[in-house]
Amino acid sequence: MLQLGIKHEKWMLLMTALWVAVSLSAQREMKTINDGWEFRKPADTEWTSVNIPHTFNLDAYRQPNYYQGKGLYRRVLTLPKVDPHRRYYLKIDAASKAAEVTVNGKSAGSHAGGYTAFVVDVTDYIQKENIIEITVDNGRKDITPISADFTFWGGIYRDVWLVSTPEQHFRMDNMGSDGVFVSTPEVNGQRGKIQVKGEVTNDAETAVTLEVQNQIYSPQGDLLQTRKQKVKLKAGETREFGYVSDVIANPDLWSPETPSLYKVKTQLLNPKTNEVIDEKTNKVGFRWFAFDGNKGFSLNGKPYKLRGVNRHQDQAPVGVALDDEAHRRDIRLIKELGCNFIRISHYPQDDAIVEMCDELGLLAWEEIPIINIVPDTPGYADNCELNLREMIRQHYNHPSIIAWGYMNEILLTVPPVDSPEWQPCKERTVALAQRLEAALKEEDSSRVSVMAFNMTNLYNEIGLDLEDVVGWNLYQGWYVDKLEDFNKWCEDQHRRYPHHPMIISEWGAGSDRRLHTTEGRAFDFSMEYQQTYVEHYLPFIEEKEWISGCTYWNFIDFNVAARQESMPRVNNKGLFYNDRTPKDVAYYFKSMWRKDIPVLRIASRDWKVRVGKEGVTQQIKLYSNLPEVELFVNGESAGKQATDNCHAVFNVVLPVGTSVLTAQGVYGNKPVEDVMTIDFRPLPDLSEGDELAINVGSNCFFTSALSNLTWLPDRPYVPGSWGYVSGEARSTTSEIVNTVDVPLYQTRREGEFTYKIDAPDGNYEVELLMADVTRPAAQLANLLGKNKSEETAGETRFNIVICGRQVETNFSPADGGRYRTAFKRRYIVCNEEGCITIALEAVKGKPFISGIKVRKL
């Protein structure tokens, strides 16, 4: 009896276990297999252990020519059992740029495209013990992008899933999509209908009759409608299903302000047992929109300005190997800034991004990366079309998406229009655009198509104006022309093509936290010029109703391995630093775009150490959406000011040392305050042993991130002080090697000139900083030839005379081929004249210096 009892218990346990196993395994199962991978490059002999998301391009943080080629991944995959009545798949959310998958040595599938997901059916290869190998290749030239201002990170940098389904399931081989598509064929304030379409596959060897059940839930979670349909499937058959729901009266509309989401649960049922065989849940937003060339954008019947940013996906130190929570964090930050729109640039991004746009309320433009030029490479156009269709099918169900894009600045690097290469290039480009436009509309006629143009009218002239909405990438006052030319460009386009709706899809200026100025100018990379630039553009965009909206370039400072400028390998036009802390300028946008909360910010977090003459005023800027603001320095009011264009600038005298700045305003009846501390240091006093450091040739203060020493902007000599006599200020965007203080060496004074520094007599250490940039580096096309004017012929040779003594004779800073290489030399000199003079005498070419530092011994 006792024995039997135990047996009985065991049997019961076994039955329970079996029952659990059967009922669980009846449905789809999905889990990540991101852990436990090994990686090597073909040339490596050793494997290293890695987790996914992973990129093999952290070298993009160090060098322009990052690795582009193959990367090998492998992993052991052990299954407790393989059920002959189930199907097994690998879903890879992104492998850049191409991937080949083998299971147990047998080829199971491949994919071309680095930004879209793909599914590989591994049912025929899978066993209990498996070796999965995935070879990726980011060097493929037949897969877009082939030229662009960002790093083509290689690797498996989004999730890898193991999916198993019963033999009947929603279609799995539909371009990485869910196989179930939802839309709102009818939507207005009074009525809404939901359409569900999809396909069911029967992988069994016998025919079956199943049911598809769709259930619609309200945003509050109430079940509103249930509809069942029969689907008869022969062995091996895939069959469509679809239905349009009954009317949902007075639907809760989706908008960025009210992101109400209905839910559609689509289930595949066994009609006899009612058992759920497969299931997909999608969220649906009721919203409609229109673009109009004259009236701009409208959402749910009302005029609506699109306010947004472009978003790249990288973050140091992991490159693009970001977890979902990092993607979601970005959408939160963008939303918090007051955006209602995002350009998911320049490529499809993680599902977490679009899901978050739906949830938090951001309208979205998503695009595939066809950039700068359409190459004449076999297979390229086919791959582009594939990637476009994949993007649309994979993200079709997201109400946030309103626009699909497929080309960015596609005429940027084309051959000149009077060259023989132009005609075939033009034909290729227009043909691809036409092909993609047709594919896009075939996939989804409920969204608009967009293309981003750069600053030439050629697009309109050769037939590239075929898309519904044009995005203009405009950089007047940065790469070219003056700030006012931005307004002129937009007005001119609107006058000539009034029916073509327009978004300002890019506009931006670079900024580097180490550079500050009171006289900002294009390409000085000061934080202040970036502010001037955006303060000019944004009011115009806001004011013109025929501009549908904008996306600032870019949300963050992002990695471009090949970019040079002040921060090599970084495009620093971000509103946020790459680590996602906001720059001061972000608060301008927040002040402009958020009216639901008070915004008041002392815009000097990026410039917390000021150096200047004692008693001379410093400018302190406040960004605010309040009508009036007041600033206090150490508790004393510096006055009240009305804000204009969401800012006010106070001129205040800061005492030496640390001061507390307090900004105050009123929102409604509530007081609002912002507080920060700022340091003020007087100009260096040589007789006190201070170091006088001069950023020769520059309008900017430069504070070294290493020593914290501030290099002062250059200026003409006046007695009693220091400065240059004659010469010309010049700058370069070329990368300078052998230094971290790159910007110091990118500006210089050139010509036969003298530098004079009034100083008490005595012995001094005089340090000269130099880097020969007469041979500029090759630059990205995006810089629009910014470096061309710098080219000078031949080498430079000169003599240097300090305090009457010739310290260098017939000297060439580029000796030994050291072009674009930073170096410093220190000279011990004796000043007997009350003034240290540094004279440059040309032997050949134009002499120059980039920086001067003086210290009394």
Ligand code: GCB
């Ligand atoms: C552009 C490109 C973008 C660049 C940007 C820039 O027009 O579309 O990819 O990063 O300019 O900063 O130059």
Ligand code: CA
């Ligand atoms: Ca300099």
